[in-house]
Amino acid sequence: MNRIFILTPLIVLLIICIFSLVYLLSGKDPNKPPSALLNKDVPIFESSSLYNAKDIIKTKDIKNKKTLINFFASWCSPCKIEHPLFFEIRKKYPELYLLGFNHKDPTIDAKKYLKDDGNPYDFVGVDSDGLIALEFGVFGLPETYLINEDGKIIYKFMGPITMDILKNEIEPLL
């Protein structure tokens, strides 16, 4: 019994070291998290519009069109930084469907935010309890997903997108 107690720290040590070693050797970058969802079907969701609770968007509504999904909130300052870029995208790719999910935000704040900074989205879905973000595996705001015509997630970006990212990573996929 006593022996086991003294052995525990060694076992714990071994476990920690093995996991850390695997982590380091697999060349993971803490700033680029993996996405288990990449190349998988877009999760099933259903959300009402920010402006009209009766206006509902469902997964099947975005089938057959290329869709850019962006999770944002009025309280998220990096979202503010990337916001103007969506107008650029809008202008350049009018056929791309821009779907914004307003994440855990009071409706008044969200509306004010989109009034002040402008609304680039074709549809703003409400995700007040964060359940949709959970389905998508959102790690932190903002996050952006590109869905192809077959309803598969082909690209994911964490954090505010920049001009470079738009040019080098998103546009080649459009």
Place this chain on the structure above:
Amino acid sequence: MSSLVGFLSLVFAIGINFYLFLSRYIFKFQKQKFNLFIRFSSLLTLLSFFSLMYAYVVSDFSNYNVFQNSHSNKPLIYKISGTWGNHEGSMLLWLCILSIFSFFFSFTKNIEDNFQKLTLIIQAFLHILFGLFIVLTSNPFLVNTILVNEGLGLNPILQDPGLAVHPPILYAGYVGYSIVFSIAIAGLFQNTDDEWIYVAKKWSLISWTFLTGGIALGSYWAYYELGWGGWWFWDPVENISLMPWIAGLALVHSLMMVRGEQAIKKWIVFLSILCFSLSVFGTFLVRSGILTSVHSFAADASRGIFILLIFFIVTGFGFLVFLLKEPKKSNALNLLFINKVSALVINNILMIIATLTILLGTIYPIIIEVLYNKRISVGGPYFNSTVIPIMIPGFLLMSIAPILSWQTNQINNSKKYVIAFIILSVLVILQSYFLDFNTWGFVGLLLGFWIILASIIAIFSSYKIKINIKFFKIINPHVAHIGVGIAIIGITCSSVFQNELDFNLNEGDKFNVNGKIVLFEKIETTNEINFQSLRGKFLFDIEKNQSKEIEAGKNYYPVSKMITSEAGILHQWNKDIYFILGDQKNNEWFVKVLINPFVSFIWLGVIIMMYSGLIAVSRR
């Protein structure tokens, strides 16, 4: 030139330690000669560190490290602190502090020569490991291959006086545990008398006091520099410093209470190994870049693997010696329902559970990512709802623990405590009922005030009041606990009763904060030596003659193209009024005002704890 001196002296110092390490098996030394060598190698390590510092001070950009992290426009103090504001330099600082501890330990008297020697040999072994790590993977003395006249600047967020002193003090805490570790291992090997416990007590108190100061400085820095309004974020790096701190607290308590019980001695050895292991583990997590946090430095997998190896060797070696050479058990513990020993045991169990809970939350994301390739983050909600409840029974117990008896279940003057507790509860219930009820607020206030009250009752009813040094030494445990109580009140009030106000303002607007009229005077931009500053000037309480000026704004650092926020804080004894200047839109500035009640109590509590730590060092 200074780089060459630095590098050579570092290599030479490692060489000497290697020689000393071998001396256990091959060359035999006299004690005097051995100590001389230890001190010489410490001085060489210091020389190496100061050579790097010199290169920073004179902006010697032929040194690659200086080129990467410094700039000739920086004020002198930040050139100096730039020495440890980067990965390579901070590892050299680590090694340097290790050497300083060995240096001072070599002067310790009243311990057996062989025991001292063995402790220092283990220190030499640690010096070799970390020295090789620096030389092989993180050499701060690399020569810059191109000729340049200017450096690339220092992370502007680190250009802050609080942060200039935070790393050395924090490291003194972390690395101080190396001595405690070495003493414990040497104790296991030699099975000497109990003299080592007194020596270990002194060093662990010193380390713990430094660690407390380092953590407090870090969180104070986060409070006014990051501009988020809080002072603790359960950031991985904060957790890493908290783990050895809590384990160290358990160690300090065990060391003070041990009266020859073998079981507690065994436990002390375990904690000593644990404290230093957690320190090295923290170094690994931060330096490998395996966890993202505000402290991220450039990550490099080979460094990570090297330091993981060091962690494995040190911790594995420590616990293996513990397994093989465990002290023999003889006398049993004198456990009663509530006496000093049982209080100590409960205290230790709680602290270890708290440490393990934090450890689990900190490494859980790594394990999940390896197993499932998913990224999760463990943050405030987990830690708040696990660690705090675990600590609560400990806080309740600490109010009376110092006056508990060794032999019996009786508590002197128990009536007084019961009455005091009832009165206090009624007062706090009334306060919560009439003001602002919040469960955590209620619990925190009750605990904080109870610890203070019970400690004061204990001081007045258990000792004769005399104003001399001896008296202060006797009541020191109570004083330390009063410090904890004050800190708990500060923590509770500032986190539970924080108030946030948002404004959109034009220059010249007046607005109301907490019943006081504030004038948003003007926006001012100025060019400083190494940054441009944008400041919003506010006049607080303009209806009175002595209105206070508050400046909040941002700094822009052109060299590194970074913007830092500079919160404007009006400190009052019972609250901080915390101004954050946001962005400008449609000629209106977004201003956020946070009212943080009793934040100053946190820092006051910490200062009292550190004072008690220092008093306890001098007490035998």
